[in-house]
Amino acid sequence: MATENSRWGKFQQVMEKNILALTLMVALVVSVGGIVEIVPLFYLDSTMEDTARNPDGSAKFPDVLWQRGEGQTxxxxxxxxxxxxxxxxxxxxxxxxxxxxxxxxxxxxxxxxxxxxxxxxxxxxxxxxxxxxxxxxxxxxxxxxxxxxxxxxxxxxxxxxxxxxxxxxxxxxxxxxxxxxxxxxxxxxxxxxxxxxxxxxxxxxxxxxxxxxxxxxxxxxxxxxxxxxxxxxxxxxxxxxxxxxx
Ligand code: HEC
The missing domain is CATH 1.10.760.10 (Cytochrome c-like domain)
Incomplete structure (x- = not known):
């Protein structure tokens, strides 16, 4: 439990009284949470079915994306x-x-x-x-x-x-x-x-x-x-x- 004089108690008091500090802290916490969730998705091939691969490297779902043949419209x-x-x-x-x-x-x-x-x-x-x-x-x-x-x-x-x-x-x-x-x-x-x-x-x-x-x-x-x-x-x-x- 944070008491008034402990380090967390003081931190909490600052946050409760200083709206700018609170805003910055909220922005920081929310962006860290967001980045941790989003960034891995850019590096995982399996998040898109067309780039998902079998262990042997072949396409897992070869027919989900249309492959345009030569000269096709x-x-x-x-x-x-x-x-x-x-x-x-x-x-x-x-x-x-x-x-x-x-x-x-x-x-x-x-x-x-x-x-x-x-x-x-x-x-x-x-x-x-x-x-x-x-x-x-x-x-x-x-x-x-x-x-x-x-x-x-x-x-x-x-x-x-x-x-x-x-x-x-x-x-x-x-x-x-x-x-x-x-x-x-x-x-x-x-x-x-x-x-x-x-x-x-x-x-x-x-x-x-x-x-x-x-x-x-x-x-x-x-x-x-x-x-x-x-x-x-x-x-x-x-x-x-x-x-x-x-
Ligand atoms: C105010 C909300 C609202 C807006 C805006 C709206 N719709 Fe709808 N739509 C509905 C409701 C409620 C239904 C279910 C009743 C019906 O079929 O009219 C529906 C049904 C549909 C259906 C039938 C779906 C089904 O599976 O039966 C289609 C297609 C559709 N809307 C297309 C559109 C399109 C295209 C637009 C924009 C131009 C549009 N709607 C704008 C509320 C809305």
Missing amino acids: LADWKPGEGVRPYSALELAGRDVYQREGCYLCHSQMIRPFRDERERYGHYSLAVESKYDHPFQWGSKRTGPDLARVGGKYSDEWHRQHLRDPRALVPESVMPRYPWFDEASIDGTGMQARMRAMRMLGVPYIDADIEAAPALVEGKTEMDAMVAYLQVLGTMINFREGRDYRE
């Missing part, structure tokens, strides 16, 4: 072939998702618990957010998690739901987004965004960026949002019985 990718960069249209949808603050009500991270697995599907892998800058994990679920919403509904369901959620789910508190149908996507703007993503490490090749304006030509924000929602969680082909946890 994003359009050559098939669902389940592994995580790939978003197409220009999907990326445009993602931008709208962020602009509208969908992440304030929807998370995109399925935790490895039984109830989450039964409701949403396989828990999220780190590699699934590899090309997300910034990631959309979120911490609020006013609405359901969207990490695996891709393929759950038809495109038309999403369109109607975004225009007027209560037309499909009467008790919904989700806002209406009718303006998605009117706003068009700017192709040159998408090229700049893809270049920015490339600077952040997303492996877009020149052909992807050159093809962007033609891909988003005549598309609305609604088309982009639906394309984005429909690809969520569909990139990896989860194998039955395989344990992706380290």
